[in-house]
Every structure is written in structure tokens, then in C-alpha cells.
Amino acid sequence: MKWWEKICAQCGSCCHEKVRLSKNRYVYYENIKCPHLRDDGSCDVYHERFCVSPGCKKMTLLRAMTATWLPPDCAYVEWAKRHHIRFAPECEWIVSLDEELD
Numbered sequence: 001m002k003w004w005e006k007i008c009a010q011c012g013s014c015c016h017e018k019v020r021l022s023k024n025r026y027v028y029y030e031n032i033k034c035p036h037l038r039d040d041g042s043c044d045v046y047h048e049r050f051c052v053s054p055g056c057k058k059m060t061l062l063r064a065m066t067a068t069w070l071p072p073d074c075a076y077v078e079w080a081k082r083h084h085i086r087f088a089p090e091c092e093w094i095v096s097l098d099e100e101l102d
């Protein structure tokens with residue numbers, strides 16, 4: 001589904017660590033990211049990412065529609081909003097510059 005993958009802006013935001021604080025609040029760790037994330041936002045194991053990195057999640061239509069853990073500026077979230085099919089509540093993202101999880 002190349003058209004679907006092309007929606008991704010390769011910002012890399014979803015490859016950073018995040019912790020859910022409550023139903024609609026997350027801490028997003030700017031300095032803690034997947035070791036496979038390159039500086040340009042691409043993935044160095046893209047074609048085998050789900051085997052190599054067990055925490056890596058496939059982007060699906062359902063997730064674009066409902067996942068609260070996607071960054072608010074994710075291109076899939078914006079795409080779903082444009083198509084009026086984004087049903088997840090707006091979440092507050094608190095950006096942390098810590099080098100470790102609290």
C-alpha cells in the first residue's frame with residue numbers, strides 16, 4: 001500500500017519514547033528514541049522493523065483513527081482529521097528533555 005506509506009512525513013516522532021500519564025496526557029521524551037531512527041527521520045531497518053524492534057508498531061487505518069499515542073502532529077493524525085475519521089480525544093503532550101525515563 002504505497003499511497004498509505006507515503007502519508008508518513010518521516011518526522012520520527014513516533015519512534016521516541018513516551019509514557020502515558022493519564023487517559024489523555026503523555027510525556028514525550030525528546031532525547032530517548034529507538035536506536036534504529038536515523039537523523040533524517042528514516043528507519044535503518046525499515047523492511048524488517050517488526051522483527052528487529054518488537055516495540056515498533058505498524059501504522060494502520062484503525063490506529064490513524066483512534067490511537068492516542070500518536071503525536072498530535074503525526075501526518076496520519078492530520079490525514080485522519082482531514083477525512084473526518086479521527087475519533088481519539090485530543091491529548092496533551094508534555095515534552096521532556098531528560099535522558100532517562102523517570
Ligand code: SF4
Nearest residue numbers: 015034037043053056
Ligand atoms: S524500528 Fe520502528 S520505532 Fe525504530 S526507528 Fe524503525 S520505525 Fe521507528
Ligand code: SF4
Nearest residue numbers: 008009012014074075
Ligand atoms: S509520527 Fe507519524 S508522520 Fe511522523 S514518522 Fe511517525 S508515523 Fe510518520
